[in-house]
Amino acid sequence: MNQTRLSDHAYAGIVEMIRSEGLEVGARLPSEARLAEIFGMSRAVVREALVRLASDGITEARRGAGSFVKSRPSDRLAAFVPSTELPTTLGSYEVRFVLEAEAARLAATRRSPHEMAHIEEGMALLREALLSSEPAHAEDRELHRRIALATGNSAFLMAFDALWGDVEKIMRAGVDISRSRPPEVIATMLREHEVIVDAIRAQDPDGAALAMRWHLWEGRRRLMP
Amino acid sequence: MNQTRLSDHAYAGIVEMIRSEGLEVGARLPSEARLAEIFGMSRAVVREALVRLASDGITEARRGAGSFVKSRPSDRLAAFVPSTELPTTLGSYEVRFVLEAEAARLAATRRSPHEMAHIEEGMALLREALLSSEPAHAEDRELHRRIALATGNSAFLMAFDALWGDVEKIMRAGVDISRSRPPEVIATMLREHEVIVDAIRAQDPDGAALAMRWHLWEGRRRLMP
DNA sequence: CCCATGGAATCTGTTAGACAGGTTATACAG
DNA sequence: CTGTATAACCTGTCTAACAGATTCCATGGG
Numbered sequence: 001m002n003q004t005r006l007s008d009h010a011y012a013g014i015v016e017m018i019r020s021e022g023l024e025v026g027a028r029l030p031s032e033a034r035l036a037e038i039f040g041m042s043r044a045v046v047r048e049a050l051v052r053l054a055s056d057g058i059t060e061a062r063r064g065a066g067s068f069v070k071s072r073p074s075d076r077l078a079a080f081v082p083s084t085e086l087p088t089t090l091g092s093y094e095v096r097f098v099l100e101a102e103a104a105r106l107a108a109t110r111r112s113p114h115e116m117a118h119i120e121e122g123m124a125l126l127r128e129a130l131l132s133s134e135p136a137h138a139e140d141r142e143l144h145r146r147i148a149l150a151t152g153n154s155a156f157l158m159a160f161d162a163l164w165g166d167v168e169k170i171m172r173a174g175v176d177i178s179r180s181r182p183p184e185v186i187a188t189m190l191r192e193h194e195v196i197v198d199a200i201r202a203q204d205p206d207g208a209a210l211a212m213r214w215h216l217w218e219g220r221r222r223l224m225p
Numbered sequence: 226m227n228q229t230r231l232s233d234h235a236y237a238g239i240v241e242m243i244r245s246e247g248l249e250v251g252a253r254l255p256s257e258a259r260l261a262e263i264f265g266m267s268r269a270v271v272r273e274a275l276v277r278l279a280s281d282g283i284t285e286a287r288r289g290a291g292s293f294v295k296s297r298p299s300d301r302l303a304a305f306v307p308s309t310e311l312p313t314t315l316g317s318y319e320v321r322f323v324l325e326a327e328a329a330r331l332a333a334t335r336r337s338p339h340e341m342a343h344i345e346e347g348m349a350l351l352r353e354a355l356l357s358s359e360p361a362h363a364e365d366r367e368l369h370r371r372i373a374l375a376t377g378n379s380a381f382l383m384a385f386d387a388l389w390g391d392v393e394k395i396m397r398a399g400v401d402i403s404r405s406r407p408p409e410v411i412a413t414m415l416r417e418h419e420v421i422v423d424a425i426r427a428q429d430p431d432g433a434a435l436a437m438r439w440h441l442w443e444g445r446r447r448l449m450p
Numbered sequence: 451c452c453c454a455t456g457g458a459a460t461c462t463g464t465t466a467g468a469c470a471g472g473t474t475a476t477a478c479a480g
Numbered sequence: 481c482t483g484t485a486t487a488a489c490c491t492g493t494c495t496a497a498c499a500g501a502t503t504c505c506a507t508g509g510g
Contacts, residue, residue: 044269047273048272048273048276051232051273051276051277052276052277052280055276055277055280094327094331094376094378094380094381095324095327095378095380095381095384097327098323098324098326098327099320099323099324099384101323102319102320102322102323106319151319153319153320155319155320155388156319156320158320158388159320159324159384159388163380163383163384
């Protein structure tokens with residue numbers, strides 16, 4: 001029940017601190033001891049949050065010196081594109097554009113009634129989760145996964161699952177930044193998914209592919225305005 | 226300078242443990258205290274490694290129960306699929322059409338001189354292997370992989386690696402059937418790859434995408450006439 | 451006045467031990 | 481054989497301490 005690990009609060013708190021205090025890349029964070037004091041928890045928990053932040057490429061710890069902002073969380077979303085990076089492009093989404101759009105197209109062409117029901121159910125679960133203001137990452141993933149499943153081609157699933165780890169990481173970071181999503185954003189997200197599902201139900205391949213591309217395009221924009 | 230944090234050893238040690246002991250997804254790792262004992266370090270360091278492993282999606286910690294393998298590091302890219310459905314021959318190629326064509330397009334747009342040299346080298350290796358009548362699956366894969374690498378987008382690599390297991394299986398089966406490939410087939414395969422590499426060298430996105438699609442189309446026909 | 455040099459203060463990395471609260475397995479009772 | 485209670489175990493968290501690295505500052509010499 002109490003799934004909220006304390007270090008999640010520290011993680012979110014530090015991200016919020018970077019954002020609200022406008023800490024630039026290279027700026028130093030308060031010391032672990034100081035952060036522990038601020039958040040009212042032990043140094044060990046703060047440390048765990050810092051380890052995760054470093055693992056996510058947001059901060060960097062230098063022994064004896066302190067922890068420093070490596071990339072601001074909002075910039076971090078672009079940092080999945082490695083070294084030679086194209087600033088405007090988010091790696092995982094670039095692949096999803098072609099991969100999931102094609103999956104949606106094939107799903108619209110081939111879906112069996114049973115697979116369609118499976119997709120509808122996924123849609124219902126996502127709707128429920130979003131309307132109760134949950135993060136709903138799991139439900140989002142599940143719906144997209146069920147669409148890939150409806151292609152009848154397990155290779156899509158393989159590629160999909162290989163990517164989702166990154167996608168989820170990006171999404172979590174995004175939600176951490178803009179903590180509460182306004183209702184109109186939730187409604188929009190819901191509508192985008194519904195259009196995709198509608199097109200698959202109507203067996204409209206081009207419509208499904210277009211709706212999926214639109215959804216991913218908008219999703220990326222929501223993450224990096 | 227001494228960048229070797231102790232937790233790096235713990236991280237690598239646990240990954241190695243999962244691999245060498247063949248721990249399946251869902252298997253339980255030794256307890257933190259036990260791991261600390263094994264690696265000869267304190268529990269805090271083992272904990273740090275486990276936090277990072279969890280952040281990377283390899284393990285999952287359940288309070289009171291232990292840490293569990295969530296996805297095997299080696300399979301992390303490949304074996305997510307429930308294994309119920311064997312991929313059809315068509316399946317992998319269907320995904321490769323969209324995925325690798327897009328990768329070739331982006332590679333043509335973005336490739337650095339260094340990446341181009343890397344691709345040329347891969348091409349040379351493939352040429353050598355094919356002309357000496359080897360199966361050349363490894364070289365084939367390597368060339369395609371280097372093209373995906375030249376996109377500068379690691380997500381393409383992930384998806385690519387996730388698929389290749391199947392592709393290779395199919396290819397082996399294909400070669401087993403028609404044991405010796407006639408010289409003109411080898412020449413054709415070589416030429417198809419060369420056209421792709423040429424287009425990437427010439428920074429011709431559409432040409433590269435088309436050449437890749439043609440190559441995959443022909444490749445599939447060679448396997449299932 | 452400027453600059454080098456040597457501490458002193460500060461910070462992360464690591465260790466040890468302890469307890470709370472959850473989970474699992476065992477042993478006992480019905 | 482089944483169900484339950486209890487004990488053993490495990491992760492999450494806290495406290496206290498020290499080692500090694502870095503930064504800052506004051507002091508002294510040029």
